Amino acid sequence: MTEDSVWRPSASPAALKSRAQQLAFVRGFFAEREVMEVETPVLAQHGVTDVNLDGVAADVSAAERKGGWLQTSPEYHMKRLLAAGSGSIYQISKVFRNGERGRRHNPEFSMLEWYRVGCDDAALMVEVADLVCDWLGCARPAQVSYRDAMLTWAEVDPFEFSDQDLRQRCEQWLEPAQIAELDRDGCLDLLMSFAVEPNLGQHTPEFVVGYPASQAALARVSVVDGHPVAHRFELYINGLELCNGYWELIDASEQRRRFEADNQLRQQSGKPGMALDEAFLSAVEAGLPDCAGVALGLDRLLMLKLGARDIAEVLAFPFERA
């Protein structure tokens, strides 16, 4: 990139046109299904507690409040709308994740998030497949459990292997001193990223389901074959992670407990704790309807549509040019 060309978009005119068509397609898809489009704040008072998600702090001073965070996802606000009786809703929004930049990441990206009242994870996966396959013209996704994917591609059993055995398996990528600092989920994430992901969805799109309960985030947990697993799913196409969905947790005290556990993990890894979003917790307490929700990366969906190798090919201005 030379000084002369820095003002230019990194996406081609054809990619920009395809982006516009994709937005129209998504809006048409939900209009037909009578799901209401909503807008919630991108700038809010709270960030998320997730240990692996770093928000972008904002320096706002307004309404007698200071600080603020650019949102990593519209989840909490959308759930407040659900608790207030909105019914099924969707949103196309910009979300922000600090430190994330690579072939598949930009610190600001476009997220499609939607919630279906009265649905569980299985029902929502059907709708995700409808949307993705209609747009991409791809085959209907197959389904693989997190455990089978790990067994096949990383040769580990995420539920049965000891921490010791998992760490040993990571030696292909990391030095012993680096591995010593990884917890169990850190080891699983490493294996997922390097051994498993590149192989997922290569022949046909693939849903991964049945994540370990420790990676449940905001999903419900059930016991399957004696192991607690999260009602969480992700869709992979050509090794690209496209979306993350949950049969949503509606138990307020469990939700609070998970936030507090997140903050403990943050403390252990030297990250500042995050104030809990009490407005969100109050909404869950007041009663979140039974629902399933999913967040889908629109920039990545467009990458698949166009066969792009780098997210910069589908963004008008990636962060270096923004």
Add this chain to the structure above:
Amino acid sequence: MASYSTNEFRSGLKVLLDGDPCIMLENEFVKPGKGQAFNRVRLRNLMTNRVWDRTFKSGESLEAADVIDQDMEYLYTDGEFWHFMLTDGSFEQYPADAKAVGDTVKWLKEQDVYTVTLYNGAPLTVTPPNFVELEVVDTDPGMKGDTAQGGSKPATLSTGAVVNVPLFITIGEVLKVDTRSGDYVSRVKGN
């Protein structure tokens, strides 16, 4: 010494790894949506030229290596060292040993300018410009009529480098050569 955190990693960065200066060739950021982020990095060890693949957890950092590239004019060799001089007007000289000069020795012409990479102030590598112009000191006689196409023959240049040239090239001509491939490019007119 400064250090670079994973979110500052980029190709071209010079860092210390296992005590050796390395240059980052590729940096790939990977992260499952809700999971731990890693950087998969490809580096070339500037001491050994070996390429390493290493993985770093997001937030890890590497010490910066005191490695800088400087334009220097090649002066002469005393048999043990090849002497270079900064072109910035300081006339400061640096002796490079055979290891630093490496294969570049066959492109070294006095008064030409080369990129000398300094590590902790001493020459680590010497890189020639992409194209050099050198005189032919030995080659078989040219063949009449062979001006456009046909075979090739070896020619020895003033620095000792041997390149394949078209049959019409004769001793005393100055050639433009691509140092990256070692290929003949063209004759240099006006000599």
